[in-house]
Amino acid sequence: MKLRSALTAGLAGLVLALAVPGSAFAATGDFRYSFTDDKGDALTVGLHDPASDTCVDLPYVGSEWVTPGHSPRNDTDEWVTVFEGAGCQGPEWRLRPHGKQATEQLKVRSVYFHGSN
Numbered sequence: 470m471k472l473r474s475a476l477t478a479g480l481a482g483l484v485l486a487l488a489v490p491g492s493a494f495a496a497t498g499d500f501r502y503s504f505t506d507d508k509g510d511a512l513t514v515g516l517h518d519p520a521s522d523t524c525v526d527l528p529y530v531g532s533e534w535v536t537p538g539h540s541p542r543n544d545t546d547e548w549v550t551v552f553e554g555a556g557c558q559g560p561e562w563r564l565r566p567h568g569k570q571a572t573e574q575l576k577v578r579s580v581y582f583h584g585s586n
Contacts, residue, residue, distance in 0.1 A: 494521040496582045498545035498567070502538040504530045521547060521584035524557035531555050531578050538577045542570040547584065551577040 482491040497569075501515035506529070519525060530538035533555060543549045553559040555578045562575060 494584050495519060495551075496521055496545035496547040500541065500543055500545055500549060500580065500582075501570075502527060502541040502577055503573075504529070504538040504581050505536055516580075519545070519580075519582050521582045524579055525583050526555050526578065526579045539573045539575060540570055540586075541575060541577050542581075546583065547581065547582045550581045551575065552579045552581070553577065555579050557581050577580075 495518045497518055499515045499517050500519055501513055501580055503513045504509060512529075514529060516525065516527075523547070526532075527538055529535070537553060541551050541564060544567055546566050548566060549564050550557070550561050550565060552561045553576045558578045559578075564571065
């Protein structure tokens with residue numbers, strides 16, 4: 470009887486461990502980009518420790534209704550692909566980890582951080 474209880478408890482623990490989602494992976498560091506707001510002011514904003522392996526539409530520029538961002542800088546520990554379109558669509562360019570700032574000609578609306586898997 471004790472063996473059956475121990476086996477049941479062990480099996481229940483295993484099922485619970487598999488049901489609890491693991492922690493999400495994130496790039497470490499900052500990703501920055503610039504844009505011009507609707508008042509004509511030039512601003513630079515960024516993402517701190519962004520999620521990996523997911524498409525991110527960038528705040529303030531992630532819609533086709535506004536001017537795209539530009540001059541991205543990847544100061545995270547992961548490779549990132551920047552996209553000219555929202556939803557990680559359209560022309561793309563890869564930026565290395567802890568790289569230099571890209572030029573103003575590189576337009577960006579969304580990004581994808583490549584996890585280290």
